[in-house]
Amino acid sequence: MYKEKIMNRGKLFIVATPIGNLGDITYRAVETLKLVDFILCEDTRVTKILLDHFQISKQFVVVNAHNESKIIEKVFERLESGESCALVSDAGTPCISDPGVRLVNKFIEYGIEIVGIPGANAAIMALSISGLPTDSFVFEGFLPQKKGRQKKLKQLAQEERTIVLYESTYRIKKLLEELNEYMPERQIVVSRELTKKFEENWRGRPQEILTDFDKKIIKGEFVVTIAPLNWKERESENHSEPY
Ligand code: SAM
Numbered sequence: 475m476y477k478e479k480i481m482n483r484g485k486l487f488i489v490a491t492p493i494g495n496l497g498d499i500t501y502r503a504v505e506t507l508k509l510v511d512f513i514l515c516e517d518t519r520v521t522k523i524l525l526d527h528f529q530i531s532k533q534f535v536v537v538n539a540h541n542e543s544k545i546i547e548k549v550f551e552r553l554e555s556g557e558s559c560a561l562v563s564d565a566g567t568p569c570i571s572d573p574g575v576r577l578v579n580k581f582i583e584y585g586i587e588i589v590g591i592p593g594a595n596a597a598i599m600a601l602s603i604s605g606l607p608t609d610s611f612v613f614e615g616f617l618p619q620k621k622g623r624q625k626k627l628k629q630l631a632q633e634e635r636t637i638v639l640y641e642s643t644y645r646i647k648k649l650l651e652e653l654n655e656y657m658p659e660r661q662i663v664v665s666r667e668l669t670k671k672f673e674e675n676w677r678g679r680p681q682e683i684l685t686d687f688d689k690k691i692i693k694g695e696f697v698v699t700i701a702p703l704n705w706k707e708r709e710s711e712n713h714s715e716p717y
Pocket residue numbers: 493494563565566567568569570571572594595596597639640641642665666667668669670695696697
């Protein structure tokens with residue numbers, strides 16, 4: 475049944491892969507990666523490790539921020555000729571702070587069927603374990619590195635929804651220092667290396683997390699989840715369930 479579905483021609487499968495722990499791949503993801511004709515990926519070395527683990531061998535086409543527009547027509551020709559393909563990223567859900575958005579957008583315009591194969595996503599995992607309100611949240615991904623960064627931080631300091639940010643090893647300390655400057659009273663959760671061996675979650679105000687920061691293991695990938703403005707005050711006013 476599933477095979478028949480996939481054999482319908484010309485589909486693009488958006489396949490989520492693990493964010494660290496290979497055990498988090500889904501059955502559908504493995505089945506789909508086995509059955510498609512070729513795979514669009516960011517970095518062939520990263521995707522090869524994943525595919526080797528599941529004993530899958532496929533042709534790769536690299537898609538990244540630099541070539542995305544250029545490869546669209548070539549991939550479209552292959553889908554039109556009856557091949558099916560999967561888009562994966564290095565980790566997690568494709569198109570979420572990862573390449574593929576332009577491709578998906580164009581293929582929708584071309585009438586290609588887009589099929590999502592859901593799975594891991596660092597932002598949603600961090601939010602789900604944060605203990606912060608999830609009824610309404612804003613995902614900002616990576617903050618701009620230079621131009622517009624201060625303006626964005628000022629704007630986020632007034633945000634009445636939970637905020638989810640991505641950050642790298644290189645800038646996590648800088649981000650925490652900025653949060654301490656722009657929203658020192660806010661409860662935050664810093665989630666490091668989710669699903670991996672050295673996963674850690676630090677909870678508290680930015681200054682509390684910055685204390686002894688240099689002694690903490692600060693290598694890795696990070697999600698920072700930030701409580702809404704006046705969260706506790708508003709919660710005690712309406713006593714409603716936070717979802
Ligand atoms: N598409 C991915 C997803 O679905 O989560 C996100 C890709 S984005 C290029 C990479 C960023 O996601 C990292 O810099 C980090 O902020 C976050 N991230 C990815 N994996 C993570 C993990 N295991 N633990 C914490 N953060 C992670």
